[in-house]
Amino acid sequence: MAIQIASEKRTTLEDIARAVGVSRASVGKVLGSNKSNIRVSVEKAKVIRQKAMELHYSPNINARALAGQTTQVIGVLMDSKAPGVFLQRAAAIERVAYRHGYRTMIGEAHDDVENFYNTYQHMCQHGVDGILFVSHDYPWKNQQIDQFFAKTGPMVFLGGPERRGHSQVILEVDSGIKQAVDHLRQRGRRNIMLLSNTDSKYWSVKTREKGFTDAFPEAEQGTIELFKQSDNIEEMRANVRQLIHDVLIPGGIDGILTPNDLVALLLEGELLSAGLTIPGDIALVGFDNEPFSACAQIPITTIDQNNGSIAEYAIRMLLDIIQDQNSCHVARKISVQPELVIRKTS
DSSP: OOOOOOOOOOOOHHHHHHHHTSOHHHHHHHHTSOOOOOOOOHHHHHHHHHHHHHTTOOOOHHHHHHTTOOOOEEEEEEETTOOHHHHHHHHHHHHHHHHTTOEEEEEEEOSOHHHHHHHHHHHHHTTOSEEEESOOOOTTTHHHHHHHTSSOSSEEEESSSOOTTSEEEEEOHHHHHHHHHHHHHHTTOOSEEEEEOTTOOOHHHHHHHHHHHHTSOTTOOOEEEEOOOOSSHHHHHHHHHHHIIIIIHHHTOOEEEOSSHHHHHHHHHHHHHTTOOTTTTOEEEOSSOOGGGGSSSSOOBEEEOOHHHHHHHHHHHHHHHHHHTTSOOOOOEEEEOOEEEOOTTO
């Protein structure tokens, strides 16, 4: 037996115009269906958007795309196995996009360049006005990615590696690491370690290692230690215990930079269980400023990647490209510095 769902009459721009007492063109200007020179006051635009919500207005995206109009939708392409900070970044992008009258559509891919490009094409087929690439580092096939995106529509890349000919928000990860090392050295730490996946060729890993190495004067140097992360918490906890007993204690490490706040949290618990004090014996610095880092037994000093600024710059860049795509557009680069959030573990 087939189930029939009753359909309601679709709200139109005319319906909203009648309800607010303005012209259809004014409503279209506010809700993004035309690019006319009509001026609508901020107050009136607010009333129009509110009425559109009350009447459950939903624009016909496919019709707009077919008509060559803006759809007011931005694609966000990211890694399906991205850490929590990437989800926070996507949320920040959505908030900024909404303030500019746009919505977001998220697409995901992982470890497959063909899938990455196909996901991009799928988004374009759904009529997005432009795309932000939150993840785009494939060390073994970065040249192929450059070939795929040599001639494409409006887009902005976030983070590294650098994509020539494209606008990009550069994340100065190395700057955040340098801030952390300087902070630990100022607190009297002289045997500092960076936990890293030294077998990795990813841009983010290599940039962190470079920032760590460059942070020390020529007469000093820190230690970069391979640390295996895992999706299994108990397995990673066991790795932390081994690190403490086989490396940190024998090596006299008094300051440590972790790959993320989760590793810092596990280290905090296991160091305390081993009878060590924080920051007395070992100072800890996490990465990403996850919400739980401030709620730990000992609140964790961490590096905040500044997602709000990243999202703001990325959206502004992309909207500029969308507006200028029919003319000569020069790729722009802007850098965002992380911020060291100092708490009790250092």
